[in-house]
Amino acid sequence: MNFEVDYLALAPELVVVGTILLVLALDLVLPRPRKYWTATVAVAGTALALLPLAAMAIEGTTRSMFDGSFVVDQFALVLKGLFLIAGYVVFLMSHHYIESDRYYQGEYYLLLLASILGSLVMSSARDLIVLFVGIELTTGPLYMLAGWRKGDVKSNEASMKYFILGVLSTAILLYGMSLLFGLTGEVTFAGIAEATAGRAGEPLLTMAVLFMIVGFGFKVSAVPFHFWAPDTYEGAPTPVTAYLSVNSKAAGFVAMLLVLYLAVPDLSQVWAPALWVLAALSMTLGNLSAIRQNNIVRLLAYSSIAQAGFMMVPFAAAAVAGADLEEAFSATVIYMVIYAVMNLGAFAAVIAGARTTQSGEIPAWAGLGRADPRIGVLVLIFFFSLAGIPPLAGWFAKFVMFRSVIIAGGTATVVLAIIAALNAVVSYYYYARVVKTVWMDPATTDLQVQEPAGSLRLALGVAVVLTVLIGLYPAATTFVTEASKVLATGG
Amino acid sequence: MLTPVTLADYLPIAVMLVLAAGFVAVTLVASRLVRPDNPTPEKLAPYESGILPEHEPSQRFPVKFYLVAMLFVIFDVEIIFYFAYAVIWTDLGWYGVAAMLLFTFFVAETLAYVWKRGALDWNVHQRRRYIDREAA
Numbered sequence: 001m002n003f004e005v006d007y008l009a010l011a012p013e014l015v016v017v018g019t020i021l022l023v024l025a026l027d028l029v030l031p032r033p034r035k036y037w038t039a040t041v042a043v044a045g046t047a048l049a050l051l052p053l054a055a056m057a058i059e060g061t062t063r064s065m066f067d068g069s070f071v072v073d074q075f076a077l078v079l080k081g082l083f084l085i086a087g088y089v090v091f092l093m094s095h096h097y098i099e100s101d102r103y104y105q106g107e108y109y110l111l112l113l114a115s116i117l118g119s120l121v122m123s124s125a126r127d128l129i130v131l132f133v134g135i136e137l138t139t140g141p142l143y144m145l146a147g148w149r150k151g152d153v154k155s156n157e158a159s160m161k162y163f164i165l166g167v168l169s170t171a172i173l174l175y176g177m178s179l180l181f182g183l184t185g186e187v188t189f190a191g192i193a194e195a196t197a198g199r200a201g202e203p204l205l206t207m208a209v210l211f212m213i214v215g216f217g218f219k220v221s222a223v224p225f226h227f228w229a230p231d232t233y234e235g236a237p238t239p240v241t242a243y244l245s246v247n248s249k250a251a252g253f254v255a256m257l258l259v260l261y262l263a264v265p266d267l268s269q270v271w272a273p274a275l276w277v278l279a280a281l282s283m284t285l286g287n288l289s290a291i292r293q294n295n296i297v298r299l300l301a302y303s304s305i306a307q308a309g310f311m312m313v314p315f316a317a318a319a320v321a322g323a324d325l326e327e328a329f330s331a332t333v334i335y336m337v338i339y340a341v342m343n344l345g346a347f348a349a350v351i352a353g354a355r356t357t358q359s360g361e362i363p364a365w366a367g368l369g370r371a372d373p374r375i376g377v378l379v380l381i382f383f384f385s386l387a388g389i390p391p392l393a394g395w396f397a398k399f400v401m402f403r404s405v406i407i408a409g410g411t412a413t414v415v416l417a418i419i420a421a422l423n424a425v426v427s428y429y430y431y432a433r434v435v436k437t438v439w440m441d442p443a444t445t446d447l448q449v450q451e452p453a454g455s456l457r458l459a460l461g462v463a464v465v466l467t468v469l470i471g472l473y474p475a476a477t478t479f480v481t482e483a484s485k486v487l488a489t490g491g
Numbered sequence: 492m493l494t495p496v497t498l499a500d501y502l503p504i505a506v507m508l509v510l511a512a513g514f515v516a517v518t519l520v521a522s523r524l525v526r527p528d529n530p531t532p533e534k535l536a537p538y539e540s541g542i543l544p545e546h547e548p549s550q551r552f553p554v555k556f557y558l559v560a561m562l563f564v565i566f567d568v569e570i571i572f573y574f575a576y577a578v579i580w581t582d583l584g585w586y587g588v589a590a591m592l593l594f595t596f597f598v599a600e601t602l603a604y605v606w607k608r609g610a611l612d613w614n615v616h617q618r619r620r621y622i623d624r625e626a627a
Contacts, residue, residue: 023599203503210504214493273498 009063009072010122011052012080016117019045025104039095042109046088046116053081068188069127073335078480079123082337086246087116089344093351093457094239108148111141112243114431119183125133126262126289127188128177131255138251139219142244143184146236158235165218165228173215179208180263190264200269207271212259213278214415219252221280222312226305233301238354242299242347245304246340249414253311253336260315261325272319276416279316280307283423295360296350299430303386304343306427310397311335313420314404321410330481331404335479338470344381345463345464348456353379353438355450362434367443375452378460380435385467387431388424393470398424424438558610569598 007014022045023038029035056063062073090112118137143166147159181187181206184195199205215224221229233241260271276383286306293299311332318328352361353375357364369376385392405417452460472478576583576591583590605611 021597021600023603028604037565201499206501270501273501482622 004065006063008052008056009065009070010322012049012084013117013120015045015049015052015103016113016120019048020113020117023106023110023113027110030106036095036390038106038109039091042113043088043091045113046084046091049120050081050084052468053077053084056350058083067189068125069130070228071126072120072124074084074482076123077335078337079250079487080120080169082250082340083116083119083123083247086250086340086344087243089348089459089462090243090247091342092350092455092462093242094237095455096453097237097239099349108145111145115139115141115145115243115247119247122251122255125255125258126190128181128192128259129187130264131258132174132177135251135255136170137417138248139170142240142248146232146244148240150238154235155237156235158232162232162236168223169218171216172211172218176211177214177351179204183208184247189232189258192263193265197266205264205267206270209260209264210269210274211426213256213271213274216252216256216259217278218285220249220256220308221305222278222308223285223305226282226286229299229305230301233304234295234297234360238297238347238351241301242344245300245347245474246343247306249308250336250340253308253332254270257315257329257332260319261329268319268322272316275312275316275321276412279309279312280416280419282306282312283420284309287423287426287430291426293430294362296354296362296365296434297360299434300343300346300350303427303431306423307339307343307386309423310401310420311339313416314401314408317405317410317413317416318408320412320416321408322409322411327407328404331400334400334477334480335397336391337477341463341466341470342382342385342393343465345378345460346386348463349375349378349382352452352456352460355452356447361440362437364444365434366437366441367447369439371443372449376438378464379438381464381467383431383434385430385471389428391468391471393467396470396474502572555613562605562610566598566602569594 004261023041026038026041027035056072057074057077060074063206064069064071071310074238088404091109094108094112115138118134118136118140122134122138124132124423129358141183143159143163146162147155149155180192183202184192186192186195196205217225218228231245260268260275264271283306286302286309290299290302293302314328314331314335317323319324351366353365353372356372356375357368368379381392385394388394388398401420402417405413406419572594573591574585580587
C-alpha cells in the first residue's frame with residue numbers, strides 16, 4: 001500500500017474544504033447585516049481552487065494516489081474546472097436571491113460548497129467507493145437545498161420527491177455496485193476491467209451493469225427515470241435548479257461514463273443497447289413534453305431532460321457500433337461543457353426576467369423584449385443557443401455530436417442519428433416560442449423594469465461571452481477535446 | 492475496440508421480465524377467483540400508515556428527541572475515528588497527531604455550530620427567540 005499524499009493533486013479539494021470551514025465559522029460570528037461575507041468567501045474560495053487546477057494543467061502530468069483510487073489526469077482537470085466555474089456562476093446567481101431569505105444564508109453557501117466538493121472528488125474517482133462517496137456528497141446537500149423555501153409547499157414537494165427518488169436510485173446503484181464487487185472481488189476500475197474481461201454474457205454481471213445504469217439514470221434524469229425532475233426543478237429556488245440541471249446532472253453523467261468506460265468496457269454488449277434506448281427516449285419524451293409546458297422553469301426542466309439525451313448519443317452510438325469510444329467520450333464532454341454554459345445563462349436570464357415579469361408563466365413574459373431589451377436579447381441568445389442555432393455555442397455541441405455518430409457508422413447508429421435530428425427540429429419550436437413571446441407578443445400588463453443585481457449581471461456576462469465566443473470560434477474548446485482523451489485508469 | 496452489439500445478453504433479462512409479469516398476473520387473477528368479494532368504503536380507502544385521527548391534538552408538541560438522537564449519531568460516528576487512531580498511534584507519529592488535531596477541530600467547529608444555532612437548547616421557546624433575534 002502506498003500512502004504518499006500528493007498535496008498539489010488534492011489542492012482544489014483542500015481549498016474547498018477550507019472554504020467550507022471558513023464559511024461555517026463566519027456564519028457563526030458575523031452579525032446578521034454582515035452575513036453577505038459568507039457569500040463573498042464562498043465565491044473567492046471557488047475562484048482560488050481554480051489556481052492549483054491551472055498549475056496542474058500547465059504541468060500536464062497525470063497524478064495517481066491511494067493505489068490508483070484517486071487519479072488527477074487531464075480529463076479530471078477539465079471536469080473539475082467545469083464544476084468549479086459552474087458553481088462560481090451559481091453563487092453569483094444566488095447572491096441576491098438568497099439574501100432576501102430571512103435566515104440560514106451561511107448554510108446555503110456551505111451546502112452548495114459541499115456539493116461542489118463532492119463533484120470534484122467524483123471527477124478523480126477511479127474506484128467504486130470513492131465514486132460512490134463523491135456522487136452522494138454531490139447530491140446529498142441538494143435534497144436540503146431543493147426545499148430551501150420552507151414556507152412554500154412546492155419547495156417542500158420538490159425536496160421530498162427529489163429525496164425519495166434520490167435515495168431509491170442510490171439503493172439501486174449500490175446494489176449494482178455490490179454485485180459487481182461480489183463477482184470480481186475488486187473495487188478499482190482497472191481491477192474490475194481486468195476481472196470482467198471476456199466474461200460478457202454472465203447473467204449476474206448483466207444485472208449488475210443494468211442496476212448501475214438505472215441508478216445513474218435517475219441521477220441524470222434520463223427517461224424513463226425522470227419523473228422527479230420537472231416537479232423538483234419547478235419547486236426548488238431557481239439558482240438551485242440551475243445547479244441541479246448543470247452540476248448535478250454533469251456529475252451523474254461523468255460517474256456513469258467513468259464506470260462504463262473504465263470498469264466494464266468488455267460488457268458493452270450489455271450497456272450499449274441500454275444507453276441507446278435511454279438516449280432515444282430522453283430526447284423524444286423530453287422534447288415532446290417541453291412543447292406543452294407553460295411554466296418557463298418546467299420548460300427548461302424538460303429541455304434539460306432532452307439535452308441529456310443528446311449528450312448520451314455519441315457514447316451510445318459508438319458503443320452500439322463497436323467503434324472507438326475515445327472520440328465519443330470527447331464529444332460527450334464537449335457537449336456537457338457547452339450545455340453547462342448556455343443552460344446556466346438561460347437560468348440567469350430567467351431569474352433576471354422573472355424579477356420584471358413577476359411570474360414564471362410564459363404568457364406573462366409577453367412584451368418583456370420591449371420593456372427591457374437587454375434581458376430580451378439575453379433570453380434570445382441563450383434559448384437559441386440551446387436550440388442549436390449558429391452562430392451561438394449550441395450549434396457546435398450538436399455538430400460534434402452528429403460528427404461522432406457519423407464516424408461510428410452502422411445501422412443502429414444511423415437510426416439514433418435520425419431520432420436526434422428529428423428531435424433537434426422539434427426543440428426549435430418550443431425554444432423559439434419563448435423568444436417569440438418575449439419579443440413579438442403584446443404586453444398584457446404594464447411591466448415595471450427591475451434592474452438585475454450586480455452579481456447576477458456578472459453571471460449573465462460570463463455566460464453570454466462564453467456562449468458567443470464558443471459559437472463564433474469553436475477552436476477555443478480544442479483543449480477540452482484533447483484533454484478529455486487523456487483518461488487514465490490509475491491501477 | 493469493442494465488438495458490435497448482438498443483444499444476446501438480454502435473453503436472461505427478458506426471461507426475468509416475463510417471469511415477473513407472469514407472477515403478478517397469476518397472483519392477481521388467482522386471488523380474484525378465490526377471495527370473497529365484499530368491498531366497504533374503509534377497505535377501498537388508500538392505506539396511510541395507521542388509523543385516521545378523530546380530531547387534531549389540542550396542542551403542538553415538539554419532537555426534540557429526534558434532533559438530539561440525530562446529533563448523537565453524527566458525533567458518535569465521528570468519535571469512532573478516535574478508536575482507530577488509538578490502536579495505531581505509535582506507527583503514525585507526529586503526522587497522526589496533527590491529523591487527529593485537525594479532525595478534532597472539525598468536530599469542534601460542528602459542535603460550536605450546533606450550539607450557536609440553539610439545537611442543544613432543551614427549551615424550544617428560547618431557540619425561537621434566538622432565531623427571531625437573528626432575523627431582526
